[in-house]
Amino acid sequence: MQLNLDFFKLSCLYNSNLNYVQDVIMQQYLRYRIFIKKTAYYIGIFGLIAFVFSGVGVHAFPETDSLLFRNDPNTPWHISADEVEYDQEADQYVAKGNVSITKDDKTLNADIIRFDYKAMNISAKGHVVMTAGEDILTGTGIEMDLNTETGTIYDGAVFLKENHFYIKGSKIQKTDKNTYTADKASISACDGDIPAWKITGKNLKVTIEGYAVVKHAALWAKDIPVMYVPFFVFPVKQKRQSGLLIPETGYSDRKGLEYQQPFYWAVNDSSDATLYFNYMEKRGNKIGSEYRYVLDDQSKGTLMFDFLDDRTFEAGNSDRYWFRMKHDQKMPFGFSAKLDIDVVSDQDYLHDFKDGYTGFEKTEAYFNKTFGRELDDYNDPVRVSSFSLNKIWSDYSLNLGARWYDNAMEENAPGGAFPDNPLHKLPFIRFDSLKQQISDTPFYWQLDSEYTYFYGEEGAKTHRADVWPRFSLPYRFKNYFTAEPSVGLRETIWYVDEAENHPVLFGNSAEKDNFLNRELYDIKLELYTKVFKNYSLRGKNAGQIKHTISPQIVYEYIPHSKQRKYPNIDDSDRIKKKNLITCSITNTVVSKALSVTDEPLPANRNQLITDHCPLFTNYFRFKLEQSYDINEANETDPAEWKNQKEKRPFSPISAEIELVPGRFVSLEADAEWCVYENDFQSRNVSINLWDERGDRLSVAHRYTQDAHESVYADIMVKLSDSISAYADYERNIYDRKELRNCLGILYNAQCWSAELRHTNETDEHKYAFMITLYGLGEIGSIK
Structure with a gap:
């Protein structure tokens, strides 16, 4: 049986004792009354708000309101039941048995529902269940005024799917459009009748898009009370809320006792900010700020700034700071702009403050995730700020x-100057062309061109224009191989506006002309082919294996040119002679299921592992490469043998291996083998193992002859479904120094977790114990 409250077209089964004439008159009266007042009746909302409980401010911009809020007044309510009666004395309709009321994505089920069509009141009893999207409300009864959007839920419980949160109360009242109260209530993120943790209290008041206040709040661990506070306030997480975030506490030898308190400020719908106060017992108070804004779907930015008057810094000025910023801007006519700023007070700042809310690691992770651009390495003393405006056809x-x-x-350098400062590029212009056919001829062309104005604070100023077109004639010999000869013609022009004997521009050259130019040509010949074969595996839907072999020979020639008189700013100013033959061969093996459509393998191995494991069950790539330097083979002057005791025209043999033999293992390795010393010049290997239940092992070894050797290992073992142990270790073998070791244990339950960790990094010990109550935040300390 269904009742449509839109036009009150009632289709009901009435009891036999109702008078038919009375029923017809009542129906006509209802049609007329509702037609006059339909606009007022339709604005009612049916159900209890699903408010999201959180102990911290929210960083993300809001996308949609809660499903329990959204209500289109023009959408009718529909009622269906086994039996619908009219109570003549009360002038109400009563629906019984499998009663269901629906509107949009909202549904209310109950045993009995009584509807007062004059006052637009509804009352439901018995196994009351209301769903709005994935949020669920249950209770023994509910009373709701559809006009004023107020009502009461008895013995109610609200489950909010977004945060996996439960709110329970014996009597929950909706006092106005955005406010709810309860005399006694409990909140938890845990399933079950006896949750692992909950917070109980009295006089709960919740204001949507505002705050929730509860008096006499108590934290319970199952049936045991463990903490009491007389007054507890938290923001209701429907939209971003200003408020204090979870603090960080700690202790270390270098900073002493440390406490960092962030404050989140929801400025408006398109911007927000976080202010940081960091107390360090030994170093002073560090303050920081972070401002984020969104202008449109392709324009956004973030500014961050920290400042510290460091009482222990002896390397220079005690005023230490770090300003960084990234901005993306959509421009007219298909252009886009990017701005990156990175300015730091001293080379040690980023190392001293590598972790924490405003540390280098979290800053870089945020920039990489939000803008797709990282920062320079924290050990690099030269910080790069840049602006670019580009368009791609x-x-x-x-x-x-x-x-x-x-x-x-x-x-901090002696005399306040550092001799190796690079020259700024103010501005540079690049115009490039991809390889494309010249009309209907068999010839192709491409172009690399750049103009740069170099500016030095010590007075060095110069212009440089570099134009480098290349012409090629690819030729395919049947299905055997492809030959592609090409020639490049390069013209470089310098105009030195001001030099003042700057060593970067001219070195020790006696010639210092203001206008200089250089013409160079280069020749390149590529021979390559590709051989592949598909192997069908046995079994239904077993798939195929594709093995590809790609040999290649490349010859490159650049004539010798005297270039000492030219400025020496970067690699484009010194083009070395070249007479080189490079041979390489690449083997690739891919196993693919038959149901998978053809698509290229991702260049990023991690993307292959995470996104393509169900598709590519086997992946292998092996490349060998070696070059022969004809110039060095023909050289007769020992002084030109690259400071070696003998001529070495053959380069080291380089090898690269990438292997993903299954869903739970991957390996990467590369090495260079010197044929004259019969030894490795470098070798690097890393292996990753993991399984479905969460165990993982990563081991990496890096080696460079007479320069560097280190090892890194990271392991996590699931001791049970809830308990995990983890450790990582990093050591510089070359310097015989231990860089880092960490050991920890993690207990992870359905609604809370606890972690105990010890870290030793650069002779600084840290002990951490942290408890996380999902939906509320973290409680703990670091010593």
Whole structure:
């Protein structure tokens, strides 16, 4: 049986004792009354709000309101039941048996529902269950005024799917459109009648898009009370809320007792900010700020700034700071702009404050995730700030910009100057073309071109224009191989505006002309082919294995040119002679299920593991490469043998291996073998193992002859469904120094977790114990 309250077209089964004439008159009266007042009746909302409980501020911008809020007044309510009666004395309709009321994605089920069509009141009893999207409300009874959007739920419980949160109360009242109260209530993120933790209290008041207040709040671990506070306030997480975030506490030899308290500020719908106060017992008070904004779907930015008057810093000025910023901007006519700023007071700042809310690691992770661009390494004293404006066509690209190099070592260098400061690029313009056919001829062309104005604070100023077109004639010999000869013609022009004997521009050259130019040509010949074969595996839907072999020979020639008189700013100013033959062979094996459509393998191995394991069950790549230097083989002057005792025209043999033999293992390795010393010049290997239940092992070894050797290992073992142990270790074998070791244990339950960890990094010990109550935040300390 269904009742449509839109036009009150009632289709009901009435009891036999109702008078038919009376029923017809009542129906006509209802049609007329509802037609006049339908606009007022339709604005009612049916159900209890699903408010999201959280102990911290929210960083993300809001996308949609809660499903329990959204209500289109033009959408009718529909009622169905086994039996619908009219109570003449009360002038109400009563629905019994499998009663269901629906509107949009909201549904209310109960045993009995009584509807007062004059006052637009509804009362439901018996096994009351209301769903709105994935949120669920249950109770023994509910009373709701559809006009004023107020009502009462008896013995009610609300489950909020987004945060996996439960709110329970003997009597929950909706006092106005956005406010709810309960005399006694409990909140928890745990399933079950006896949750692992809950917070109980009295006089709970919840204001949507505002705060929730509860008096005499108590934290329970199952049936045991463990903490009491007389007054507890938390923001209701429907939209971003201003408020205090979870603090960080700690102790270390270098900083002493440390406490960092963030405050989140929801500025408006398109921007927010976080302010940080960091107390360090031994170093002072560090303050920081972070401002985020969104202008449109392709324009956004973030600014961050920290400042510390460091009472223990002896390397220079005690005023230490770090300013960084990234901005993306959509521009007219298909252009896009990017701005990156990175300025730091000294070279040690990023190392001293590597972790924490405003540390280098979290900052870089945020920038990489939000903007897809990382920061320079924290050990690099030269910080790069840049601006770029670019546009990409199908065959061409244009990039205009500027790059400013800030040397963090300069301020602390003797005399206040650092001799190796790079010259700023203010501005640079690049225009490039992809390889494309010249009309209907068999010839192809491509172009790399750049103009740069170099500016030095010590007075060095110069212009440089570099134009490098390349012409090629690819030729395919049947199905055997492809030959592609090409020639490049390169013209470079310098105009030195001001030099003042700057060593970077001219070195020790006696010639210092203002206008200089250089013409060079280069020749390149590529021979390559590809051989592959598909192997069908046995069994239904077993798939195929594709093995590909790609040999290649490349010859490159650049004539010798005297270039000492030219400025020496970067690699484009010194083009070395070349007469080189490079041979390589690449083997690739891919196993693919038959149901999978053809698609290229991702270049990123991690993407292959995470996104393509169900598709590619086997992946293998092995490449060998070696070069022969004809110039060095023909050289007769020992002084030109690259400071070696003998001529070495053959380069080291380089090898690369990437292997993903199954869903739970991957391996990467590369090495260079010197044929003259019969030894490795470098070798690097890393292996990753994991399984479905969460165990993992990663081991990496890095070696460079006479320069570097280190090992890193990371392991996590699931001791049970809830308990995991983890450890990591890093050591510089070359310097015989231990860089880091960490050991921890993690207990992870359905609604809470506890972690105990010890870390020793650069002779600094840290002990951490942290409890996380899902939905509320973290409680713990680091000593």
